[in-house]
Amino acid sequence: MKLSLAPLQGFTDLVFRRAFAKHIGGIDQFYTPFLILQNGDSLKSSHRREVDPNVEENLIPQFIGNSLKEFIFFRDYLIELGYSKMNWNLGCPFPMLAKKKKGSGLLPYPEMIEEILSDGLDDRIELSIKMRIGYESSEELETVLNVLNKFNLSEIIVHPRLGKQMYKGDVDLEAFGRVLILSKHPVIYNGDICNMEDYQQRLEQFPNLEQMMIGRGLLQDLFLPLKIKGEELPTAKERLALLEKLHGEIYDSYTSYLSGDTQLLSKLKPMWEYFSANFNNDRKVYKAIKKSGGMKKYNAAVAFAFQQGVKE
Ligand SMILES: Cc1cc2nc3c(=O)[nH]c(=O)nc-3n(C[C@H](O)[C@H](O)[C@H](O)COP(=O)(O)O)c2cc1C
Structure with a gap:
């Protein structure tokens, strides 16, 4: 397919x-x-x-x-x-x-x-x-x-x-x-x-x-x-690491051409509407991201997401 x-x-x-x-x-x-x-x-x-x-x-x-x-x-x-x-x-x-x-x-x-x-x-x-x-x-x-x-x-x-x-x-x-x-x-x-x-x-x-x-x-x-496609899936630990790389790259790309935290957050936070579903406790994850008002809180919410692990 x-x-x-x-x-x-x-x-x-x-x-x-x-x-x-x-x-x-x-x-x-x-x-x-x-x-x-x-x-x-x-x-x-x-x-x-x-x-x-x-x-x-x-x-x-x-x-x-x-x-x-x-x-x-x-x-x-x-x-x-x-x-x-x-x-x-x-x-x-x-x-x-x-x-x-x-x-x-x-x-x-x-x-x-x-x-x-x-x-x-x-x-x-x-x-x-x-x-x-x-x-x-x-x-x-x-x-x-x-x-x-x-x-x-x-x-x-x-x-x-x-x-x-x-x-x-x-x-x-x-x-x-x-x-x-x-x-x-x-x-x-x-x-x-x-x-x-x-x-x-x-x-x-x-x-x-x-x-x-x-x-x-x-x-x-x-x-x-x-x-x-029936391809062999990476283990849960490997998948978590891949999601971390993906998020890191998205974060760095936006940082390179957007100016200021407000602009950056307005790009990063919306993606979690769907992205949070990749993680265990996805509702809590999404809530933490949505609530985060500045970069420090956003980064803490992201760390929380990655601590939850990926869904099977
Ligand atoms: C937030 C959002 C933005 C979308 N933007 C576009 C778009 O720019 N061009 C387009 O052809 N379809 C757009 N769509 C429709 C999707 O491409 C797709 O047809 C629709 O979501 C159904 O597929 P899905 O159930 O797999 O998501 C958008 C859908 C959503 C929810």
Whole structure:
């Protein structure tokens, strides 16, 4: 099974991806969180850093938007950097973007999707699409897939929830089954794979899947990809040491370009929303991190986390 890391804005940035690939591994394909153009024709410096072609392997940058001009700007920018693959986000449910017909908010407007694909595709760079099964209703699915089927796409990645659901409710596996029947493109499954049981259930239901994408489940168990791949796991002690290296590298990277403790803490603390689940007594760990008001307290909370040991 080929595995990719789902992009999570605020969590899976360059710093995390690089540290994860170096210390843990098991992921074949990485994606940037969505990148937005400023004034339609430039990338802000943190987003330029995200797509630096000299830093990471197997990275696919992700565009979000609904304007052909912006799509073409982003596409050409990536081609110039040497990328051969890009991804278009038709899945983001955040109301601020969806209301503006971006992300999953574009799914009810298949004619706009068609216009961008008709004039925006270019032989020099492959396009994949990451999408939900609709915004208001999964009845949107058929029309959208009919449009996508007219074009050459490398694959479609489907998180089978509606945009309006955000992250609530269950994934709609019946609708995902329809995608497999209706799409002429390779389909990647994404959504709620948090442990081996989830993975095996999906595979039993859809035995022809060749690739899955994992997000929150990976952050909560950083060794899940290695488990899925059936690789021999390091011992609990070794895993703890690897997590310590990963955290140390993330800490040092942010320290090198952020100024001041407030900025540093605003980057480091949120990752523990998921990262704490890797440790025993995870609730206590997360509480200690959340409460820590300065670097000294943060470092003490991190030491407490590592004293608890990793979960089996
Ligand atoms: C905090 C957060 C940020 C996200 N940011 C992005 C993003 O930038 N681009 C994107 O395509 N999906 C984004 N997603 C959606 C995930 O990539 C993924 O589709 C979703 O979490 C379901 O997969 P999972 O259950 O394995 O996490 C985000 C999800 C969360 C929870």
